[in-house]
Amino acid sequence: MPTSGPDPFGINEIRDSTLQSWLTSPTRLREDVAAESDLVGVGYRDRLLTELVANAADAATAAGIVGVVKVWLDGPDLHIANTGAPLDAGGAAALTALRSSNKTGSGLVGRFGVGFTAVAAVTHHVQIRSRSGSIEFSAERTRSELQAHGIETDVVPTLRLAWPIDAGPAAGFDTEVVLRLDPHVEVETMMEGFGTEAVELLLELPAVDTIVIDGHTHVRERAGDIVAVGPDRWLEFSAPHARWLLPMTGDWLVARRRDVLRAPTRTDVELTVPAICVADVQLTADRRGLHPDADIATAAVGYADFAASLPTDQRTILVPEPGFAASRTDERLRSALLDELSTRPWLPGAGGDDLIPERAEVLVDLTAGLAHLLGEIITTLVHPEQSDRGSLTRLRSVGVTEIGLAEIASRLTGIEREPRWWGELYAELSVVAQGQVDELGALPVPLTDGRTMPGARGTVLPPPQSAESGTDVVAPSWLPTVHPEAAHELLERLGARRLSVSEMLSDPALRGEVESDPEGDDLARSVLGLLRTAPDASVPAWLGQMLLPTADGDERPADELLLPDSPLASVLVDDSPFGVVDPEWVRRYGADAFRALGVGWGFTVTREEYPTGPDHDLPDEATWWDTVGDPPQTFSAVRDLDLVHPDRWPQALSLLVESPDTAALLTDRGGYTAWWLRHYAEIGAAPLGHWRAPSDQTMAGVLDPLDHPHADELSGALGTADIEDTDQALMVLTHLADVHRSISPSVAAIAHTALATALRDGRIDLARVEPPTGLRTLAGSVADDAVVLDVPWLAAALDPTDVVVLAPPGFGLAAQLADLLDIPTATEEYSGGPTEPGEASTWQAHPRALRSALIQDRALPTGPIRVHEALTVELRRGDERSEHRVPWWRDEHGMVHVDAGFDVLGG
Template sequence: MSAPTDPFGTAALRAAVLGAWATSPTRFREDANAEEDLYLGGYRDRLLVELAQNAADAADGAGTLRLSLVDGELRAANTGRPLDADGVAALASLRASAKNPAQGVGQFGVGFSAVLAVTDAPSVLSRAGGVAFSAERTRAAIAEHPDLAARAAERGGRVPVLRVVWPADGDVPDGFATEVRLPLRDGVDGAALLADFAGQAADLLLALPGLERIEIGADAWWRVGDGARVHIHGPDGVVSWLVHRVAGVLPEDLVESLGVEARERPQWTVCWAVRVDADGVPLPLGDDVLHAPTPTDERLSLPARLVATLPIEPSRRRLHPGPAADAVLAEAARAYPALVDLTAAEHRTALVPLVGFPLSEVDEKLRELLLSALRRAPWLAAADGTGDLTPARAHVLDVSADGLAELLSEVVADLAAGYLSEQRHTAALAALDVPRLRPADVVETITGRARPPEWWHRLYTALAPVIETDGTARMELGGLPVPLADGRTLPGPAGVVLVEDAELLELLGQAEVGVLPVVHAEAAHPVLERLGAHRGGPADLLDAGGLQDAVERSLDDVESGVDIHGLISVVLRLVRDAGVRTGDRPWLGALALEDSVGDWRRADELALPGSPLLDILDEDAPVGVLSDEVAAEWPDHVLAAVGVLDAFALVVDEAPAGPDHALADEVVWWDARPEPPARVLAVRDLDLVTDDAWPRALNLLAAEPDTWRALLEPDGYTGWWIARNAVLAGAAPGDWRLAEADELEGLYDVIPDIGVDPRVLAAIGVRSTLRVDNADDAEDLLVRLGDQDRALPPGAILRTHAALAEAVVDELFDPADVRLPETTRTLAGTVATDCLVLDAPWPLAVLSETQVVSAGPDFALAEPLAELLDLPLATEELDEEITSAAEPVPWSELGAVAAACELLDVPTPLGSLLVHEKLMIHTPTGTHNVPWWVQDGVVHCEDTPEALARALAWTTDRWTDRHLFTALIEEPAHYLT
């Protein structure tokens, strides 16, 4: 075989190296150590990377790299420029690179040392010639130099491989310019190498733009597209990337900070790339490494891959820190938003680096730079669709709802698109410090903004899903503005009313009342109910608040020049439609209405034209006549419901707090009650009735069910006041009695026929029974008893005194509060000034009926009657002496007495009584023969049936049976007859 040609002058290169080693004791060791450091250190596991990078450097932008196993050799063929002398010199130097700075991405020729991981005899063949390296041939060459041979022996025979170069011959595969051949060292698995290379091929095509195709064994990978979208085809399919590239030149002051060789390469390039699926949706990378431009050991956690010509250490594994690296990283950060812009707007946040623990110093620095650049760049979709926002100025809603952000963008500046409120965007926007607008913030922002009602309806529609499902948001939206039918906007739906009556809504919109919280028809939405609004009709509007205040100040308003016709129309319409009854809402009486002479009055100070009430009121009464126009427009019952008088008006209070209802003498009535009333149901304006009109007034009261109920109210104001103030036939009601009240005969005169039903008369105090309820009643009865011009039946006298005594017992009044007349009625029916109260039956035997006052046979009432009349008791005033002789006789020995007791089932008294043949009593008025007497508790009696019967009845407390006892003692057979 003929010797190969030597087009690259390898003989001179060999001689120079061997000579340098021979003359420099340390040069051999330095080269050997440097080579080992490279392929055992920085360039381990980088064989494919270096082969691919060399291929890319040799290509003209569309290079191909083919890797194959042939006869135990790993062969790497590439297209592009063939090997030249400078390249050979670089390969054999371990220090200098022959790559064109404008074309190559590599910085050091030392990268070829990676081949030593698999071979001891690499060669590089090209169409222009070839070179070979060999550990074995190098050892043979230095054997001629004893000193070098000794040094090699010291290293166990290990010598530098890539410093001594020989010419080589060989054919390059068709279509290729250069082929690297690497005879694999024993123990190196060529198939495993190719399998490992296959896993790196796709990434290398992305990182090395000069390389377009990689073939490994029977498989191939190729890149399609050089613009923003790049597709890497391979055996397993297509991997697509979005790519953004920028380039520039480092400033001179930064170039000076680089190494000697790097200064010749001031150009920089940056490539950002992110994988996307078939629909262009980005697939963030997560854990990755910095590519400079081939993979380094600088771990990154960014969504996209960075491929940049950064200053790196000779090992190509670590970034070389310094101003130049910082400058390129800063340029990379400035370029990043452009990559984000390449993605669809709804997927851009996937490319935002998230906050987390950095994987390296470079990772931390890049993340901060990218976030800063993303905050300042306009790439965040705006809700109004007019362009993109910078995150530094943007706001995003904290709740997600279809159409909400777009709608709010009309009033909220710099609002991000609605889909950015979704959970999948939250972490990215938080990393960018984009403020989130809570529902409460939205409410605050839109409050006070003038928008048409239809806009508010669309807002409620957009918020409906949030309100229904999010309790916290529902609370925060409690102040959501609500446009009303009258043109106002309220801060919050609580208390507003949703009205479905279109005609009523139209009236409310035109009337400009300004107090009714009725939602505008075009804004009404069911979701408002969830926030506190309620559906309602006329009654709800009357009670919704605001209207009462407007009504109560309406008289002041109209007198100040305010037009209240709209208020009047609304109030009367609501009263009519709600079916309000008279007295249901007393405040309606304050509604200002026009009277018959053109003045304005409260409704409850006006009467309907032609009302019978006008004929019974005093001519000076503060009641006007409603104008004919208003009376003709509205039904009487509607006007009556707001207080206009057709009959007497009622005051109704189901929970009165005090006598504050503006009723005449109400405080007196209230204080006269033993307890405050549980309710007030009263007729007002009674004090305006003229004296001669009371019969007609009473008939009016009885004709209306409501006023009739008030008249009959137990202990009620109405009956109380009329009883004390009405005038009937010239007298108060209590001065008369009903015709059928016979027990009052002589005490009260029968009321003349005044055309009023007796039930009404009884209700207002015309007497129907003998009753003593208070000191006034007692005083009135005593005056009538003491009136000698009154002819009183005996029964009436006794009943009246008994009723008075029972009232004292029942403590219905204090006797000290009663003013006594000068005279009183005696048992004889006469009047006297000095009497005794009969407290036992026997004093009548010595006293005249003209001397005593009696409460009847119930002598227990004598003491309270005496207290009331301030008179002594008869038994206490008599100074009697029994002068006749007596014989004590046990009750049980009196056979007739015992028989009478047995017949009546009355126990025979114990003890004895004193029996007189003739019982004589001496008193200051003389000596008297009496049938029986009781003195100091001892019973005296004559031996007669009548006397024994009375003594027995008194002793057994059966006084009312005294006549029966008499009959039985005289003849027991009377019990049977």
């Protein structure tokens, strides 16, 4: 225990004075006991470390240094040492006076001289060791002193009587407070609390940067505005009347939901503001409450500047959350903060400037892209990082006005921007709009003609633009079409129509423009631009009237032009009426676009749904329509066949076969194209209808096979066993009569049947037919004289070289064939019958009748017959007589005669 030492502070005199006041006025003693008890039990409970570190901070400030505090235990003694200005006479006197302080000047924490009383909560024996002098407080010595003067009392104040002692502070420190802890103190709990409190104190007291608690060092470090104590970090901002600190997690700021006011150390005033507030305000004597004359609102000054200093995406964290205040002081501070935030520029704007919230507007869920587009137009718009729904409540509390999509659409009316800008705007709005699309009904929409429509309804969306479209505007100029660079699916949701290229090209407005101004380059460019994107689109025939530039600088209708180097040009007559499209236009729009429009490359197909007659300007079309029964639902035909050079039909046929559009028409035998080719296209001076496909043997010998690499694919345009007109009939008759042609009897029968059928149906003008020079007989030979077999039973009796036959069962056409060949029928020329009457029987009774029916796969005849062992008939032709054995015969009475020796019987 240190002994009494020198008295540099006049402590002995102060002690004697205090003791004398107690002796003369026992009431004064009781007042001092009560006052100390109140301060210890109420005003400074739980504030031991706070008050001692606050004193250390004042000492460091007075010395102009940043102080260090060290706390440790040594047996029952608690030591608190600090650096800074040492104890002086004024300080010593203030320590012995219960309600006074000698501290003056700015930056000092202690103001009332009572904070040191906190030590009395844990001790009745205190030493203050300083390099300038040391003193001791002791309740035991105070009690002994009173007893020596005749006053007996158990309760005495600990901190009123002081004695000078001979003791210095721990090495490296300027002052050391030593407390002999009372037995009731829970030391372990106290020291744990000191560790937690040390962090808070380092935030509150800038004059101290290091506190060592029982070997554990807590150091405050600073990097710019970032303050760190160990792993914990805070962002600090100094305002005129307060310091504000926001906790940090990584680089992210975290709001405090509940805290207490600090001035600068902790008070009992609860706050619900987002940041730690260390305010420069006057407190009550116990430093726990706000002084009645203090105005907490002054702490809000500069708070908006704090918000403005934060990253743009975290600024609204400083706006107090709506809710009930924790106290009147809290309510006053919250109100002052909201006023400060409402009227000062700090809220990030979409255009880049900070906004005053009460003049700002927020569009919920604003995207960065939309903010970039709208920021320069709506300068009051809040930055997207603060426009989420989570920030909306805070923004409203500082006066920000919420606006909707309808307001955005209204603000954009009259704004002039490039179409691409509008397209980007629609893309961003589609993200924000979601289920609120109807609010954008008045959104301006730029058109290809330069106009801007007040809303999408009634406009037309252009077709999707391909990479080949380049920078050209691909849109129908005859419709209110959205500019391609502005087109977006949002507009379709707002009422814009999406038409196919075929629908655009068939629009009556286009036909009106073509008829009124067919020379318009812009119109042609629009049409070709559309066809470049959709060359397979359906193109109405009247679009062929549209004028296009030619290679010689003129303009001609599209359907009068050919593409440069087109194969079609190589097969047409030299003086064909076609011109050639300007090659530069072809390079720009592509050959397919021109071909779709009707410009020739190969042969072009004309199409019409539900045609009514020959109004397609095709050669000999009216003649073909005369051959048609019911009009087709779709009329399709190859154009310009009449312009093919007669010597170039082989090449022309190859073109027709090699093009899918035209090849399909070659298989339609009844269609116009195949019909025209059969009658008017000539190979070797003969129409195609006079040739056959090599694979078709039906008319082999009568029709010659076409020598062409695509002959079989041209079958619909070639001849078959079907006589269409008199010219073809004459050709077939001539070929049948030609002895140099090898024609089988079956082919001749088929040809005869086709001729008879055509005559019956009126396709042959009999007046133009001369009797043939030769007749193709059943024997396959050519005869000068013959008859047409018109009943089957004569076939076995007549010489095949004398008979012309039809293909079975063609006996019903015998009269027509006889008229065409100008020869008699067999029954007209021959008569006769069986030489014997035969034996009467019936089909059912004849033993070979059933076998005969089975052999011939025919029904078993019924009725009477006459059976002959050997059926012989006599034929008469004029004066000539001849007998012939035959398997069966039908006499002039209709009776059937059969030869019993034949298995195949007639009937």
